[in-house]
Amino acid sequence: MTNAERAGRAGARGGHGARRAGAELWRSARGPVAVGLLVLVTGLVVAALAHRPAAGLLNPEAARPEGSLALVRLLRAEGVAVTAVRTSAEVAAAGPDTTVLVTAPRRLAAHQVDAVRRSAANLLLVDPGREVLAGLAPGVTEETLFAPVDTVPPACALAEPAGPAELGGVLYAAAAGVRCYPGEAGAALVQVTEGARTITVIGTPVPLTNDRLAEEGNAALAMRLLGGKPTLLWYLPMPEAAPVDQRRGLLELLPSGWLWAAAQLAMAAVVAALWRGRRLGPVVGEPLPVAVRAVEVVEGRGRLYRRSGDRGHAAGALRAAARARLRARLALAGGDEPAEVLVDAVHRRTGRPTADLRALLYGAAPTDDPALVRLADELDALEREVRQR
Known part of the structure; x- marks a missing residue:
């Protein structure tokens, strides 16, 4: 490579570097230049508005044709x-x-x-x-x-x-x-x-x-x-502003005809409501959009009981359902008889002690989840025993 070629390449690199430096300088200066132009334009607008010539009919400072x-x-x-x-x-x-x-x-x-x-x-x-x-x-x-x-x-x-x-x-x-x-x-x-x-x-x-x-x-x-x-x-x-003793409210400023018109419109609205109103008819049953299986409802209610921690309510539901099935199995009259009647009937059928039956069917609520599970199992076992005898 000759000296002339080296010098040409060096000059080209130098020119490229200068253009690159100029571009970087412009990028860094764009923000301040824009802000300066904005301030200048704002100042010119404010100055123009502040020095507007007076105007208005019979304005004593206006030199326009309508001024004085x-x-x-x-x-x-x-x-x-x-x-x-x-x-x-x-x-x-x-x-x-x-x-x-x-x-x-x-x-x-x-x-x-x-x-x-x-x-x-x-x-x-x-x-x-x-x-x-x-x-x-x-x-x-x-x-x-x-x-x-x-x-x-x-x-x-x-x-x-x-x-x-x-x-x-x-x-x-x-x-x-x-x-x-x-x-x-x-x-x-x-x-x-x-x-x-x-x-x-x-x-x-x-x-x-x-x-x-x-x-x-x-x-x-x-x-x-x-x-x-x-x-x-x-x-x-x-x-x-008017003097205090001369100030009037909104209703006082309205012409009397406006108040009468508002009253007439209100009466017309009441008459229209009575005319267009509809009496309620009989209840119409509509099919549910989705059929929900009974077991899903039971499981959902059980999950709600578990989430809320209401073991007493869950135990009461288990005992009430077990008592209803036992009454039906033992052919008792109804659900309003004293507890001794159901307990004596189950005792005669199974031979279990009445104290144990009373605690199982009418006892206190379980204190934890395992006790609730045991109660459900014992109730199932009692029903199976009644059915088998």
Whole structure:
């Protein structure tokens, strides 16, 4: 072999060894690399979720079309302190120098409506619904529920500086107060006075959203309604626990019709059970699926006696069977005669002492298995003796 061939073989062995070492290194590093990639992906997902932009209708921090971040910035630029609140207690504590915007009045529970009513601040309700209107805007009623949102002239001194605005949705009527932006039946904006505060109701959130704020007189109307006081509470209602004295159980929350329906269903179930019920007929004998020989039953019972160690019960069964056969052999009347009658009859037939016969037929239970076997043998021997004489 030449030197060149030796060098080639050595190089080949070296290359194979390098590939082998690389494969072993990759196998040992796969676990840490996978864990590192998993941690990296998890961190990216958490970071993406944590920095999601705010969203939601009339959300004061949302820059999306349905949000109200643009209006909040306009109000703050005019010196209005805008604060987002989520509890009715914060609204109830508001004073007369505050305006409260209730973004979703239909979400308010009864105790939350009571808390908002206790506030001394001016209120702006956006599409409140009949129940909230009755609690917060007395005298205001819904007239049209599905009016189209369109550009409507103000037709009132309150909104005259703002000019036409995009309103609609729900139209209202008020027994006393200001009615603006009229439609075919009702007005899209009404304002009533309660004591020292004003309560304004509009039927749509459109003029307060980022998407439509710059259209028509929407921005001017929003600033006029929300910028009149130095403080604005932007109320985003959230579910709250009811006071203890107002909490009700499950049965109290169910409509009365549900209880009557449950009672009727129960009566129907009873009637159906009586109708479909069947009286028990006579006992029907059925053949056993397997025929068991009598000797197997006896052997099985004997094994049970042996397993339980109940020699007294086994001895009693042997003696009772032997006495029955002896009575039949000696033609005695029945099994309820005194022991002396059977003992005397066997004594006359066999001549055995009565004391031995009494001990054999009515004696104590054996104390061990050999004694039990001896008892069985002695009983068999006595029966054979009676038969032979």
